[in-house]
Amino acid sequence: MKTPLAGHGPLYRQVHELIVARIVDGQWQPGDLLPSEFDLADEFGVSQGTVRKALNTLAAENLVVRHQGKGTFVAAHTPQRELFHFFHIEGADGARQMPVTSRLLATTNRRASRDEADRLDLPANGHVFTIERIRDLGGRPVIWERIVLPARMFVGLDQLDELPNELYQIYEEFFGVTIHRAIEELRAVAAERAEARHLGLTAGAPLLEVDRLAETVDGTPVEWRLSRCDTRAHHYLSEIV
Amino acid sequence: MKTPLAGHGPLYRQVHELIVARIVDGQWQPGDLLPSEFDLADEFGVSQGTVRKALNTLAAENLVVRHQGKGTFVAAHTPQRELFHFFHIEGADGARQMPVTSRLLATTNRRASRDEADRLDLPANGHVFTIERIRDLGGRPVIWERIVLPARMFVGLDQLDELPNELYQIYEEFFGVTIHRAIEELRAVAAERAEARHLGLTAGAPLLEVDRLAETVDGTPVEWRLSRCDTRAHHYLSEIV
DNA sequence: TTCAAAAAATCTTGTATAAGAGTTATAAGA
DNA sequence: TCTTATAACTCTTATACAAGATTTTTTGAA
Numbered sequence: 001m002k003t004p005l006a007g008h009g010p011l012y013r014q015v016h017e018l019i020v021a022r023i024v025d026g027q028w029q030p031g032d033l034l035p036s037e038f039d040l041a042d043e044f045g046v047s048q049g050t051v052r053k054a055l056n057t058l059a060a061e062n063l064v065v066r067h068q069g070k071g072t073f074v075a076a077h078t079p080q081r082e083l084f085h086f087f088h089i090e091g092a093d094g095a096r097q098m099p100v101t102s103r104l105l106a107t108t109n110r111r112a113s114r115d116e117a118d119r120l121d122l123p124a125n126g127h128v129f130t131i132e133r134i135r136d137l138g139g140r141p142v143i144w145e146r147i148v149l150p151a152r153m154f155v156g157l158d159q160l161d162e163l164p165n166e167l168y169q170i171y172e173e174f175f176g177v178t179i180h181r182a183i184e185e186l187r188a189v190a191a192e193r194a195e196a197r198h199l200g201l202t203a204g205a206p207l208l209e210v211d212r213l214a215e216t217v218d219g220t221p222v223e224w225r226l227s228r229c230d231t232r233a234h235h236y237l238s239e240i241v
Numbered sequence: 242m243k244t245p246l247a248g249h250g251p252l253y254r255q256v257h258e259l260i261v262a263r264i265v266d267g268q269w270q271p272g273d274l275l276p277s278e279f280d281l282a283d284e285f286g287v288s289q290g291t292v293r294k295a296l297n298t299l300a301a302e303n304l305v306v307r308h309q310g311k312g313t314f315v316a317a318h319t320p321q322r323e324l325f326h327f328f329h330i331e332g333a334d335g336a337r338q339m340p341v342t343s344r345l346l347a348t349t350n351r352r353a354s355r356d357e358a359d360r361l362d363l364p365a366n367g368h369v370f371t372i373e374r375i376r377d378l379g380g381r382p383v384i385w386e387r388i389v390l391p392a393r394m395f396v397g398l399d400q401l402d403e404l405p406n407e408l409y410q411i412y413e414e415f416f417g418v419t420i421h422r423a424i425e426e427l428r429a430v431a432a433e434r435a436e437a438r439h440l441g442l443t444a445g446a447p448l449l450e451v452d453r454l455a456e457t458v459d460g461t462p463v464e465w466r467l468s469r470c471d472t473r474a475h476h477y478l479s480e481i482v
Numbered sequence: 483t484t485c486a487a488a489a490a491a492t493c494t495t496g497t498a499t500a501a502g503a504g505t506t507a508t509a510a511g512a
Numbered sequence: 513t514c515t516t517a518t519a520a521c522t523c524t525t526a527t528a529c530a531a532g533a534t535t536t537t538t539t540g541a542a
Contacts, residue, residue, distance in 0.1 A: 010523060036494060047525045052495085060301075062482060068495040069532035086481055184479040187472035188429035188447035206429035206447035211476075231428035235452075238425040238479055240327055241303060251497060277520060288499045293521090309521040310507030 004045050011046050015054035018044070023063060023074055024218050030076035030172050034064065037072075063180070063217065077178065079166035086168070086182060088236050089143065089229060098138035102165045105132040105198070109151060109158045116148050119213060119224045127151035129158055134198050135165070142234055144195040145227040153177055153222060177222050182214040186236060189228065199230045208236060245286050252287050256295035259285070264304060264315055265459050271317035271413050275305065278313075304421070304458065318419065320407035327409070327423060329477050330384065330470060339379040343406045346373040346439070350392060350399045357389050360454060360465045368392035370399055375439050376406070376468075383475055385436040386468040394418055394463060418463050423455040427477065430469065440471045449477060 007014040022028050034040070037055065041048040055072055058064045066072045083100060090096045112120070112128045120128070128148050135143040147167070149157065154175050164170060171177040186208060193203040201207075207228040214223040229236070248255040263269050275281070278296065282289040296313055299305045303326075307313045324341060332339055353361070353369040361369070369389050376384040388408070390398065395416050405411060412418040427449060434444045442448075448469040455464040470477070 050524065066495065069534075071494060088479070088481075180482070182481040184481065185476040186427055186449060186479065187476045188449040188470075189472075190447050204445070206431050208427060208429040208449070229429075231430075235426040235428045238329070238427065240329075240423040240425065241421070253497075291498060307521065309505065310519070312520060
């Protein structure tokens with residue numbers, strides 16, 4: 001099936017954007033095998049090298065995964081990848097292999113607050129699901145977090161029996177929502193009484209607050225996650241190259 | 242001049258490593274113009290495309306900067322680049338264009354503490370220069386920081402009349418020390434009396450501590466920078482893709 | 483004859499070469 | 513100042529081979 005390119009700019013960019021569009025509009029799902037370079041080149045009427053350049057760019061952006069001999073797959077979330085890629089808290093010795101478990105405190109299904117609507121680009125009467133839980137690292141409570149999700153994109157989430165520790169695979173498989181990028185703002189705040197109690201601290205103790213907004217490929221904000229972390233024995237790692 | 246490749250693995254990787262080695266051992270200095278793709282291909286006895294792949298990888302690693310029509314240059318620090326790339330504190334409205342200025346509190350030239358020697362891989366009797374200062378953002382004190390540098394790599398630093406706000410260009414131009422990568426560990430801590438006073442806070446107020454170790458291309462740790470930031474009106478930004 | 487294992491063939495990405503055209507940047511000359 | 517020439521990267525195409533994975537075919541044993 002031929003799909004001649006009709007856009008502007010370098011061909012490899014047009015191929016890149018066309019592939020992104022197919023991923024975004026659901027024609028290719030996470031984990032799907034894309035056609036081979038040769039087949040895509042034939043379909044788009046460009047050289048194999050041009051397709052390869054587009055695919056290599058997509059791979060650099062973590063939108064696809066390429067395996068020699070197997071093919072090119074739309075990137076998909078796994079719990080391991082989420083922990084490795086999206087979780088930046090580690091122990092004092094750089095340990096990132098400690099068990100991360102979660103204890104659910106509460107869930108709600110309610111109208112969004114003004115802040116929530118603002119952060120998630122919801123209409124004023126929009127609904128959200130919220131999840132409040134404690135994350136234990138190596139068996140100890142380290143993080144209190146509240147996750148806010150647009151209800152219309154996660155229909156049925158409140159009826160799931162169990163929520164796993166890592167949620168991004170669930171968003172993807174059950175709701176077709178794939179997290180692609182997260183912006184985090186970090187601050188030091190004083191612990192409030194409720195979270196202090198959960199984390200074994202006194203009110204007023206310093207906590208590292210991580211305010212995350214997670215987006216899909218097309219930039220739609222789909223998760224607001226506020227985490228408050230006890231950094232007595234852990235820290236947030238950031239690498240700048 | 243011909244320099245046939247003599248290593249193992251893909252040719253583009255060998256070219257990459259040979260170029261890195263020349264940068265590390267000072268044959269090519271920050272800001273230097275590298276030979277053209279065509280000339281390098283001739284020197285190493287590989288195709289231009291192979292050189293290109295190596296250079297593109299180097300560019301992706303921020304070791305070189307490529308300009309069409311001009312050439313490929315060894316990356317060099319500027320104050321603007323340091324602020325843009327290595328400085329992650331921004332205002333509540335996402336502002337990163339606010340003036341960043343510094344007020345020097347103290348400098349020392351002394352024997353390294355055990356922690357300092359450990360962090361900077363110094364011998365037990367190694368000497369360090371330290372710089373303690375306050376950084377003002379938009380005219381307000383926001384960050385207290387202490388910078389620890391191995392004295393043997395920064396001979397004469399303590400005799401400079403003025404230290405600019407951004408130091409990495411100075412490290413590079415005066416001492417031949419180029420910062421390539423920084424690892425930062427972030428924690429929330431309670432303000433101690435001295436830094437609280439400088440930042441206009443009360444002792445015990447939560448501060449965001451950024452513990453940075455900066456390294457050169459070959460992995461040598463050359464700067465330990467401990468910053469304590471008032472995050473009432475600012476935050477540390479981190480993006481995950 | 484059937485089934486399982488091994489070998490061969492095929493597919494697909496990764497590496498490499500070669501060449502040409504286009505675009506951008508700069509310097510020199512009119 | 514404008515135009516032209518030169519330098520150098522960027523984009524594109526084509527081709528070939530290596531390496532890894534999967535599928536198909538062949539062979540041998542039960």
